[in-house]
Amino acid sequence: MTVEEAIAQLQSPDVSQRYYAAWWLGRFRVQAAVPALLLALQDESDRTALGGYPLRRNAARALGQIGDPQAIPGLRACLQVADFQLRGAAATALGLLGAGQAIPDLVELLTATGVPSALGTEELPQPYPAILLALGRLNAQGAIPHIQPFLTHPLPRVQGAALCTMYLLTQDTQYIEQLLQVINGADTRLQRVLLGDLGETGYLPVAAAMVQVQAEPSFKLMGLHRLLSQWLSTQSQPLDWQALGSVFALMDGLL
């Protein structure tokens, strides 16, 4: 597929082709696709049975990977849409884009009491893990008082994200120690999810802690793969070999 074909495919009558095109454009970080992807954030035609917007979710992810700040207003608007997964994808993308102006929106979602969507809300009103981790990436020091209550959240997944976020914001290793306890105490399914959440941050200093978890080596390897994928999606050539080498050494050891 060429870049032109992929951009054209974003308007294909076939929903699954559009969904794939959005993924492809993000994967290859196609700068020229930003206007088309921003249009895709408005898509109304691709809907799930519950009313979700799959194309918008993939477009949001792609915009986060491409890294063009033009996408920030469109992604901020996604935080208000009645689709739990879209809000999560937009929060992650805003974190990757370094969109400091989105901090107040993200904090508002943390503190909102109303439930904006019936979608994906069996457990949570908002995608707290994605929101918290994005605040960590954005170095939102002012948000700390709003993050702290989540350190004792009843769901380990949220608690884990809050601990990781506090570590990102303070560099205080007590949070990593607590995080390891949460992960070590979790069942295997949750361990995999928590390692994936950590990977989603793309924050390389977390890598060493991820390897210390007492979990299946495969889960750690997948988490580190996610971490490096996210990190690489924000880097330009030439790559920082030293940073890369330290994570590769950890991954090689998990084979």
Added chain:
Amino acid sequence: MDVPEPESLEQLKQRLNRAAEPGELLAAVQELSAYGDQPEVIPLLIGVLGYNNPRVAQVAMGGLLRAGRRAVPELLQRLDGYNYGARAYAIRVLAQIGDPRALAVLEEAARADFAPSVRRAALRGLGSMVWDGLPQPEAAQTQVMQTLEAVSRDGDWGIRYAVIVALELWWQAGNVPAPLRPRLDALLQHFTQDSDPVVQARAQFSLHRRDK
């Protein structure tokens, strides 16, 4: 390491069998691992790899590595066909020991095991094989290169990543036969165009490391 009295080894065995909670199990396996070089301990440690407990398996692996080549026949004979977690740990031990007696098993596992974790471990083992033990290693080395080439287009990024690590370990050992060197280079170059960004970067990193 002192040779344990027969009674104390018997006692350790019983503690292992009776361990009811994770702490007791871990303590028993830790003590057992210290005697990894005793022939009777090797099968016990291999059994522990199947307990589905990553922490305990890690300790048992340490004990088996202490036994080194002496553990190879038992590891091969007791490879768990049903529990792929146990199989992956055993293959990791074999990979680290690098004994060519494990070559056929590692190659078969690298190509055809249904568990990706087992395949990754076996691939790494193919790269870290200690070839000194073989009188004429070239035929076996050519076979290994064929295996690495055969799986290099696997759909699973983890398999392709493990192939790169195997190539790098083999190259670092400095004993790649001259006729295979161009094939090794071509394979690494091929991965610098991989569709997965991490695999691609791993290949670039490997080439960068060589240039230094």
